[in-house]
Amino acid sequence: MSTYEARLAALRDQLKRDRLDGFVVPLTDEHMSEYVGAYAQRLGWLTGFQGSAGTAVVLPEEAAIFIDGRYTLQVREQVDPAHWAYVSVPETSVADWLGAHAPGGARIGYDSWLHTRAWVEAASAALAERGAELVAVDTNPVDAVWPDQPAPSAARLIVHPDSHAGRSAADKRTDIAQWLVARGADAVVLSALDSIAWTFNIRGQDVERTPVALAYALVHRDGTADLFVAPEKVGDDVARHLGNAVRLHDRAAFAAALGGFAGKRVAVDPERAVAAIFARLEQGGARTLALRDPAVLPKAIKNPVEIAGHQAAQARDGAAIVNFLHWLSIEAPRGGLTEMSAAEKLRGFREATGCLRDLSFDTISAAGPNAAIPHYRVTAESDRPIVRDGIYLVDSGGQYQDGTTDITRTIIVGTPTAEMRDRFTRVLKGHIGIATALFPRGTRGQQIDAFARRPLWEVGLDYAHGTGHGVGSYLSVHEGPQRIATFGGGDEPLAAGMILSNEPGYYKAGEYGIRIENLVLVVPRSVAGAEREMLGFETLTFAPIDRTLIDAAMLTAAERDWLNAYHADVLARIGPLVEGETRAWLAAACAPV
Incomplete structure (x- = not known):
């Protein structure tokens, strides 16, 4: 049995233990990034595919990998056709394929920290037509069978000086605060790593080829912010650069913090924030506003x-x-x-x-x-x-x-x-x-x-x-x-x-x-x-x-x-x-x- 055949078999065994009839494996991370850290390379580990965009679906008797036209040849060289069907997107979406292939009554798992809310809604609707359901998992089953999965990077943050940024981080937060006030919002979630890097004038070394750091941020209508990043990544120089208006928290505390906005209006980008963020906010009593991340256009x-x-x-x-x-x-x-x-x-x-x-x-x-x-x-x-x-x-x-x-x-x-x-x-x-x-x-x-x-x-x-x-x-x-x-x-x-x-x-x-x-x-x-x-x-x-x-x-x-x-x-x-x-x-x- 080949390495990738064995990994596919191990995942199917884990799905049985989790009482799931399938699972969706996207190539992204909790920030909907294009390029991801080694710990999030689940698609490559499972299939052998080394492209920068794709998704896999594993069912009990079949499996498919979804790629666009850039990878039509590459996927055939790297992924075994004996175990994987090649599906071209956007001609066929993952949701449409699930609607046609999932067994009736099936429970198809997904990690809500790796998908947008729109994807969840589309996949749920397609599965409902089959009498099947989409099920959010507490623990990603790929992680459960990946014995040597790398840990997230512990590299330190780097200050990106105003002499290169052209604007101070305080000025950028002021603009975001004014944007919030104009929309009657109390806070905005920044989850895209490049938006966080741009807004706070910081850079990182957590993802190869892209100078970003694993972090989340909440910017409030008064111009203050909460930055969620592993404490060991923040040196004295970064702390001084961020200043007193930016409160620092462990990245692991972000999910719980989303429950603290009861009665508040919180802006969240539906294209860049994962479904789990919307769910945590709404479960905590917040009203979410589906608005584009206010850093996106000024950054561009x-x-x-x-x-x-x-x-x-x-x-x-x-x-x-x-x-x-x-x-x-x-x-x-x-x-x-x-x-x-x-x-x-x-x-x-x-x-x-x-x-x-x-x-x-x-x-x-x-x-x-x-x-x-x-x-x-x-x-x-x-x-x-x-x-x-x-x-x-x-x-x-x-x-x-x-x-x-x-x-x-x-x-x-x-x-x-x-x-x-x-x-x-x-x-x-x-x-x-x-x-x-x-x-x-x-x-x-x-x-x-x-x-x-x-x-x-x-x-x-x-x-x-x-x-x-x-x-x-x-x-x-x-x-x-x-x-x-x-x-x-x-x-x-x-x-x-x-x-x-x-x-x-x-x-x-x-x-x-x-x-x-x-x-x-x-x-x-x-x-x-x-x-x-x-x-x-x-x-x-x-x-x-x-x-x-x-x-x-x-x-x-x-x-x-x-x-x-x-x-x-x-x-x-x-x-x-x-x-x-x-x-x-x-x-x-x-x-x-």
Whole structure:
């Protein structure tokens, strides 16, 4: 019996002991985080799946894993089809699948600290149609059969200085207090880790790749707050930084504290707070107000200090990328490089800046067919050599105290095929379509997503992921609420100060993948004769785009002008930050097409 087969069997045995006929295992934590600490990696432990989004359902005779289009190939490589059915979302939701597959009269368990209230309502309704019920568990059965489950991180909090934040934590709490007063609310629950980090100007080391700390917070209408965090994580410097207006409590005391709001009106974000928070508040006599976390939008709209910090981080990161690309241009044709060795070298260039705090996500270092897996993560088992005449895709980023970066470059080692050049150029045309977009204030990301897809659509092609995600300020590399996507979000109006990625792609299963990604800042644009306030994008990421893969004849004059101007900007900004042969290589890489 394989390791994962044994784990699935152990969970089924535990479910029998718990008098349950099934259980739902999401990839998240008590804060609805995208990236979670090792202790919360229940889905990966149970199934072997290493993607960053997914859910599993275990029933007595069948089991299914739910993934979106980013992981269609990856799930088949990592999860055994003999024991797991692959289900694509959003085509089929977990609730719908349960409604079709759960046995009549079944008791299906869920951990109320790992699901939103909307999910609970949808799943309960679907199960009721089968005469089955959804049952909240007191103890997660996966934890009961995971013998070496890591403990939550005990790393200390870090003060994020106002010189990088651009605003004091006291000012932010004052704004939240005014927001509460305007809505007739007494307090708001902050449970999203990046919202807590932003509001209190603190950072942490509890989740790899995202500088957040495991904590909860309650902010009151008088501007005071209660912060729930393990005591050993708070040093004297953090205590002084937080001040007397922030009362400190053990994180373990949070659930009980929710019972102390009888007769009070408490705001809770239904998208970011788990069902258990609503239940504890309402059981204690509070009236809950389903409102979006008041830190979400101001966190997304960067202030001038955050924008300047991000620009400095991008220049530093761009120099590291250029050093890497130059090194790759020499070493890759010689042979001997692999996905893992290249990723490690790239990390070394970032570390050489002396400012790297962490990567912003696990580097996607993908050669040949692995590049066709949009969110591929290299392992010792999957590590491929980087070979001549093959495509190498590297999607990577760094966490710096002044900014978070994310960049993808696709490189040909040798000579591309005509098809590769055609596909790459279509992706580039889509990238330019976003970079040069003009749109009236109030436009949503979903309205401009097609700008990136049109060159692919024209020949019957597409890609199964969004075109752009928001990016934090020394916080999460995937930050809402802004997105450029027609599915899974994208309905937030874009506002000046927001940072997003611009990353169209193309993936040919079993052969190669292409993606070109820069980060962009939403800025006001002056348009002669305009009757509406107009916005556009300012590109923030500076590194050359592989000219060998470009079919210049496919570019319009305006697209060629954009590319040449972009490369001239790369050379002007990054050239002074690199030396010698690297500088000469950069000049050639940025030559006009």
